Amino acid sequence: MAQSEYMYKKQPVALTLLCVVAGALISALNINSFVNAGGLFPSGFNGLTILIQRIFSTFFNLEVPFTAINILLNVVPAIIAYKIIGKKFTLFSCLMIGLSSVFVDVLPLSSITYDPLLIGVFGGIFNGLAISIALKGNASSGGTDFIAMSVSVKTNLSTWNYVFAFNVCVLIIAGYLFGWDKALYSIIFQFCSTQVINLLHQKYKQMTLFVITDIPDQLCEELLIYTHHGITRFDGEGAYSRRKHTLLYTVVGRGEAKQIIRKIKEIDPNAFVNVAKTEYVEGRFHQAPIE
Structure with a gap:
């Protein structure tokens, strides 16, 4: 989309x-x-x-x-x-x-x-x-x-x-x-x-998404097209498997979160997604216009 x-x-x-x-x-x-x-x-x-x-x-x-x-x-x-x-x-x-x-x-x-x-x-x-x-x-x-x-x-x-x-x-x-x-x-x-x-009314509330994936390039490319929200990448290693993984960090509107998570699972069914409530955001955060 x-x-x-x-x-x-x-x-x-x-x-x-x-x-x-x-x-x-x-x-x-x-x-x-x-x-x-x-x-x-x-x-x-x-x-x-x-x-x-x-x-x-x-x-x-x-x-x-x-x-x-x-x-x-x-x-x-x-x-x-x-x-x-x-x-x-x-x-x-x-x-x-x-x-x-x-x-x-x-x-x-x-x-x-x-x-x-x-x-x-x-x-x-x-x-x-x-x-x-x-x-x-x-x-x-x-x-x-x-x-x-x-x-x-x-x-x-x-x-x-x-x-x-x-x-x-x-x-x-x-x-x-x-x-x-x-x-x-x-x-x-x-x-x-x-x-x-x-x-x-959830429009002006935010959620933080932590996404662990093995296909970060494809996931970032699709998500940046799908939304206006920026994404930060962290390279890491699984403590149990010792395999290399990438952690993607982004903040989205609460009303958008479920749709974005569905999109993530479409792209990478094996992605691990952690959702956290965000109390306050300081800095540039895209809010979809009302009109």
Whole structure:
């Protein structure tokens, strides 16, 4: 398989649209079924939008539409994403913002449970699932997702735990205004959401591959065509067999690892592959573009 076929194969627009619509629908149903029933505050700008709605409703006796606030809040992050991440990603993300906002306003409210702990856990799971589906389609739910993705593109680091910390700060305001019980249950909601995203969204995580082979020239040639990642060779000797072997060392994206390992085994069925989790990479590391 040529490099362009693997690294730059574009995702079908139909799949992206399906992910955007599904993510928006799940997000809206989650807000109308779990969030509003428990009086919680979800993560990101959805939570900030709900906080602003409740401030207007409680202190000014004004009912402000979810759509108007959410779209207004996302203007600046969308501009940032447009410049750093890309046009298609931003446009599809804006489509999800618009769809989810409209769905929240038009879909009926329906409470599945009023138990705050169940709402916090399962609401957080569904929120994380909605965001992960959008990210799978190379889109996002906007707001802090725009910011997190922009930072990840620049640094190749996962930033979702930092988003969680930011959301906790927002909840301090919500707790002060509307009661600490709702804020504390919202922390459970947001923690569950963050963990689901960390579990399902693997794009900005890396794995280290150690490959022992007897055909290093052929394997290196094929892998360098197959991916953009550099490879370092070490010559060694088996302690038991006393035979000469070559150790290949490379770092790849976690989402790429299984496909690359399959390619290695196609080229050299006798290759020994050790996969290790990579916490941090400093230096030049190729990240396949979103668009």
